[in-house]
Amino acid sequence: MARTIIVSNRLPTKVQRTADGLTFQPSEGGLATGLGSIYRADDNIWVGWPGLFVDNPAEQQHVADQLRNDSMAPVFLTETEIRDFYEGFSNSTLWPIFHYFNEYASFEEAHWEAYVAANQKFCDAVLELAGPDDTIWVHDYQLLLLPQMLRRARPNATIGFFLHIPFPSYELLRVLPWSKELLEGMLGADLIGFHTFYYMRHFLSAVSNLLGLPNQNGQIETPSRMVLVDAFPMGIDYERYASAAASEAALAHIETFREALRGVRMILSIDRLDYTKGIAQRLRAFEELLKRYPEWREQVSLLMLVVPSRDQVTQYQALKVEVDELVGRINAQYGTIAWTPILYFYRSLPFDQLVALYRLADVALVTPVRDGMNLVAKEFIACKADQRGVLILSERAGAAQELSDALLINPTATGKVADVLHQALTMPEEEQKSRMSSLQALVRQYDVFAWTELFMNRLAYSKIKQLTLGTDLLDDDASAQLRRDYQKAPHRLLLLDYGGTLVGFHNNPEHAKPDEELLHLLRALTANPQNRVVIISGHDRPTLEKWLGHLRLDFIAEHGVWLRRAGEEWYLFRPMESVWKQAFRPLLEQYVSRTAGAFIEEKDYSLVWHYRRADAALGEVRSRELLNHLNFMTSNTDLQVLEGNKALEIKTIGITKGTAAQRWLTPDSSDFILAIGDDRSDEDIFRALPAHAYSVKVGSAIHSAARYAVGGVSDVRKLLTELTEVEANRPDVHIAQSTPT
Numbered sequence: 001m002a003r004t005i006i007v008s009n010r011l012p013t014k015v016q017r018t019a020d021g022l023t024f025q026p027s028e029g030g031l032a033t034g035l036g037s038i039y040r041a042d043d044n045i046w047v048g049w050p051g052l053f054v055d056n057p058a059e060q061q062h063v064a065d066q067l068r069n070d071s072m073a074p075v076f077l078t079e080t081e082i083r084d085f086y087e088g089f090s091n092s093t094l095w096p097i098f099h100y101f102n103e104y105a106s107f108e109e110a111h112w113e114a115y116v117a118a119n120q121k122f123c124d125a126v127l128e129l130a131g132p133d134d135t136i137w138v139h140d141y142q143l144l145l146l147p148q149m150l151r152r153a154r155p156n157a158t159i160g161f162f163l164h165i166p167f168p169s170y171e172l173l174r175v176l177p178w179s180k181e182l183l184e185g186m187l188g189a190d191l192i193g194f195h196t197f198y199y200m201r202h203f204l205s206a207v208s209n210l211l212g213l214p215n216q217n218g219q220i221e222t223p224s225r226m227v228l229v230d231a232f233p234m235g236i237d238y239e240r241y242a243s244a245a246a247s248e249a250a251l252a253h254i255e256t257f258r259e260a261l262r263g264v265r266m267i268l269s270i271d272r273l274d275y276t277k278g279i280a281q282r283l284r285a286f287e288e289l290l291k292r293y294p295e296w297r298e299q300v301s302l303l304m305l306v307v308p309s310r311d312q313v314t315q316y317q318a319l320k321v322e323v324d325e326l327v328g329r330i331n332a333q334y335g336t337i338a339w340t341p342i343l344y345f346y347r348s349l350p351f352d353q354l355v356a357l358y359r360l361a362d363v364a365l366v367t368p369v370r371d372g373m374n375l376v377a378k379e380f381i382a383c384k385a386d387q388r389g390v391l392i393l394s395e396r397a398g399a400a401q402e403l404s405d406a407l408l409i410n411p412t413a414t415g416k417v418a419d420v421l422h423q424a425l426t427m428p429e430e431e432q433k434s435r436m437s438s439l440q441a442l443v444r445q446y447d448v449f450a451w452t453e454l455f456m457n458r459l460a461y462s463k464i465k466q467l468t469l470g471t472d473l474l475d476d477d478a479s480a481q482l483r484r485d486y487q488k489a490p491h492r493l494l495l496l497d498y499g500g501t502l503v504g505f506h507n508n509p510e511h512a513k514p515d516e517e518l519l520h521l522l523r524a525l526t527a528n529p530q531n532r533v534v535i536i537s538g539h540d541r542p543t544l545e546k547w548l549g550h551l552r553l554d555f556i557a558e559h560g561v562w563l564r565r566a567g568e569e570w571y572l573f574r575p576m577e578s579v580w581k582q583a584f585r586p587l588l589e590q591y592v593s594r595t596a597g598a599f600i601e602e603k604d605y606s607l608v609w610h611y612r613r614a615d616a617a618l619g620e621v622r623s624r625e626l627l628n629h630l631n632f633m634t635s636n637t638d639l640q641v642l643e644g645n646k647a648l649e650i651k652t653i654g655i656t657k658g659t660a661a662q663r664w665l666t667p668d669s670s671d672f673i674l675a676i677g678d679d680r681s682d683e684d685i686f687r688a689l690p691a692h693a694y695s696v697k698v699g700s701a702i703h704s705a706a707r708y709a710v711g712g713v714s715d716v717r718k719l720l721t722e723l724t725e726v727e728a729n730r731p732d733v734h735i736a737q738s739t740p741t
């Protein structure tokens, strides 16, 4: 039966070393607590780290056996991996950058290397367990490279990825020297999920700006596949919290806590000790409440449960000192014999005590400065059996996008938070109930099971969508077949686009000069008289002549305007005008001055407005505008506007790379045809080909008419090199070539 393999750095069970040996406890942190309710169903397995350094093989075996009973498979991290991968790259580089604390981030090459190696270790562990039909669901920032690693090993696997923390704006992400690798790692998944639409938008813009991959309606076009991106706000196991809060055990705890509080009202604060959680800001806001509203002294306490976290990382150690000092100072200043303003606990609590605190609290004060979601806010809501109590929530927590009936605050506005605390403590019961009941309806309906179902349905949909797109990757089998067909064929026609296909895409088209490797390759291909090789390019005649004119190649230049057979003269596709250029140039110039980085290229019979050097988003916006303008100006003329790769080209109607290529496609011309191109203009060639031809799209093949797709220029060169090697193995045969009409 097909299973789901969940993979995350932290397992829902943590192993601890005590005087009595190893113990097994539930992990804290929202990822582990949140997913804890779903993974046991249907034979699923959870692969992850049990939170402790265990190197003794007998102990490792014991841990693995214990965890196996609970459907978990441990990945044991060495001490160096814990330091460099977990505390290092994950929590001293990615965590601060993704939470907008870039001043806390370190950039250590050794940590990056450890991160790559640890992701590979998780990959190996998953591959050992996962069957071909299993769905692999990877979680969080510690494993951003894992989807791509799994994809390389299992090209057809179903892989989902969910990020539990914010995805930062592109400006923050680009600070990371490894940002491209991380994005590419994530794109190995079929579906990438975020808690909010904002995180998703930031991700899409980073992918567009850093990798140059376009997206539409949350679908990213990668060279080989379409990847879906969507927002899935994570829920909790609502019924588990609601019923636990109503249980006998919880009621008994509530009684004890109430007695201890002796009529003092309680503001509750629960989180891991983390600088993202705004703990110091919260303490200052509580102090401000006591200052501004002295009537609350001796009437209300802040119960602050702080769970130890990542205590080997410098900033976490410094935060502990800061929080200890603040609590000490406020308690010393305001406390009385009968009343302690802040009840401070630095530990974790068992589940039934936790839910008792949620149920008892008058106010939950949740003030992170950044938080992916924040499940504490949702757990508080689920525990409110009598619907009394008020949630104060930072607008910078992912949860704020959904929980609009909470009192939303800016966590750094200390005075305002104090005022809102006063508002919460004096809120009429009727208003409390009305707000809480709509919050409960939302959190109950969109619980962790609904969240999982939505994610899984969307993941299945992404697979179906990929299968219906119709272009296959030119994998080993397909390219072996291509080579066999090539070898058999007495006449071969190779139609090769130039920029983006044979050489990389350059910011300046004039810099796309062929290198020695390419010249050698073209020389080898044209050396065999069975081959006719046509370079089909948007470049002008003089440029192609200068770069490649000395080789035995045919040419189609200016997107089909000029043609030349090897050793012969250039000729025009058909007679045409160029006076119209004067009328269009001022408009293009206007768009150049409005779009930093845009430029104009003038050819004999066409004008091109390029935006490859402009900011990606601005370039798209301006090109849409210009396109509308140009469509209007060219209507009822014999001109057309072609959309190229980051370019708009105006030229005579009916002349494209495809119409020009047709001149080479006579019925007896070739037994083997191969066309390769990366640009929208190459689609005209693909569409012009007979069914038996090989058409290969370089880069994203979504909406392409090509039969096959390859990733980039290096794949094209590899393919062509392999063809020259086929040649070398074959006895020399000389067969006359047909020439284009």
Ligand SMILES: O=P(O)(O)OC[C@H]1O[C@H](O[C@H]2O[C@H](CO)[C@@H](O)[C@H](O)[C@H]2O)[C@H](O)[C@@H](O)[C@@H]1O
Binding pocket: 010, 028, 029, 030, 031, 032, 034, 140, 141, 164, 165, 234, 309, 310, 371, 372, 373, 374, 375
């Ligand atoms: O594993 P740790 O280093 O001990 O850290 C605990 C977890 O912290 C983070 O939790 C996040 O996930 C929650 C659920 O989606 C979300 O509500 C919260 O906003 C996040 O901070 C981290 O993302 C997990 O990987 C850690 O396990």
Ligand SMILES: O=c1ccn([C@@H]2O[C@H](COP(=O)(O)OP(=O)(O)O)[C@@H](O)[C@H]2O)c(=O)[nH]1
Binding pocket: 027, 028, 029, 030, 031, 033, 034, 270, 271, 272, 305, 307, 347, 348, 349, 350, 354, 373, 374, 375, 376, 377, 379
């Ligand atoms: O003593 C405690 C205190 C908190 N938690 C849990 O830790 C999680 C914190 O998740 P959240 O999403 O709020 O933040 P994270 O720590 O994941 O950043 C919640 O499920 C809490 O119930 C816990 O298990 N034991």
